[in-house]
Amino acid sequence: MMLAAHSVSASFADAGGVAIQALQDVSASFAPGQLTAVVGPSGSGKTTLLHALAGIVVPQQGRILFGEVELNRLSEGRRDAWRLAHCGMVFQDFRLIDELDALANVLLPAQFSRLHLPTTLRQRGMELLARFELPQRAGPVARLSRGEQQRVALARALLLDPPILLADEPTASLDADNGQRIAAALQDIARQGKTVVTVTHDERLSARADQVLTMKSGRVLS
Numbered sequence: 597m598m599l600a601a602h603s604v605s606a607s608f609a610d611a612g613g614v615a616i617q618a619l620q621d622v623s624a625s626f627a628p629g630q631l632t633a634v635v636g637p638s639g640s641g642k643t644t645l646l647h648a649l650a651g652i653v654v655p656q657q658g659r660i661l662f663g664e665v666e667l668n669r670l671s672e673g674r675r676d677a678w679r680l681a682h683c684g685m686v687f688q689d690f691r692l693i694d695e696l697d698a699l700a701n702v703l704l705p706a707q708f709s710r711l712h713l714p715t716t717l718r719q720r721g722m723e724l725l726a727r728f729e730l731p732q733r734a735g736p737v738a739r740l741s742r743g744e745q746q747r748v749a750l751a752r753a754l755l756l757d758p759p760i761l762l763a764d765e766p767t768a769s770l771d772a773d774n775g776q777r778i779a780a781a782l783q784d785i786a787r788q789g790k791t792v793v794t795v796t797h798d799e800r801l802s803a804r805a806d807q808v809l810t811m812k813s814g815r816v817l818s
């Protein structure tokens with residue numbers, strides 16, 4: 597199913613109540629099987645676009661569509677349920693639970709929807725950690741390096757095998773080798789038919805994209 601933004605505008609009020617226009621009349625389509633890179637300077641609206649596609653930010657104008665579902669018309673509860681079922685998210689600031697270990701963090705999305713965790717999901721969680729070469733070590737993720745935390749965040753996003761992956765600068769904290777590996781993994785995931793949208797400043801990643809959206813001052817230039 598196609599994910600699309602139609603003439604989306606979103607603004608935030610700053611501390612003084614003045615509106616900051618984060619997205620201005622943004623239209624873009626994201627097809628299954630396609631890797632999209634969103635690039636542009638700091639403050640240009642990249643994260644806001646990703647959050648709008650996930651139903652975290654609700655635009656004041658325009659529509660976010662996934663197939664027939666018009667996200668911006670759903671209640672917050674329904675958007676949360678939709679996101680859990682359809683979106684894997686890698687946040688720019690990871691949003692891991694510091695006190696939990698890597699596996700517990702990866703398994704978090706499953707805990708929201710199930711009382712008892714099937715062993716197959718636990719197995720998948722461990723496989724994802726191994727795939728991204730993370731140590732199966734106990735202990736809080738707060739003690740892991742930033743690069744390790746970033747890969748835990750990606751493993752968590754993939755746990756439920758979502759049709760949409762939204763990743764905000766997922767290689768920003770990685771060394772050259774790991775960056776290449778994660779860029780290749782994101783491309784693979786797209787090749788498997790998923791819709792992958794990634795914000796990035798990383799040439800290794802944008803070079804693999806099928807579509808590059810360049811943002812400036814809340815608008816998509818190309």
Ligand SMILES: Nc1ncnc2c1ncn2[C@@H]1O[C@H](COP(=O)(O)OP(=O)(O)OP(=O)(O)O)[C@@H](O)[C@H]1O
Binds near residue numbers: 610688
């Ligand atoms: N929750 C918020 N409240 C107020 N202003 C916000 C909020 N989120 C974003 N903004 C503002 O909207 C604009 C776009 O922010 P956004 O985070 O989307 O930029 P970005 O392109 O992701 O930047 P970066 O590369 O630094 O992550 C900025 O001016 C930012 O200050």
Ligand SMILES: [Mg+2]
Binds near residue numbers: 643
């Ligand atoms: Mg950002």
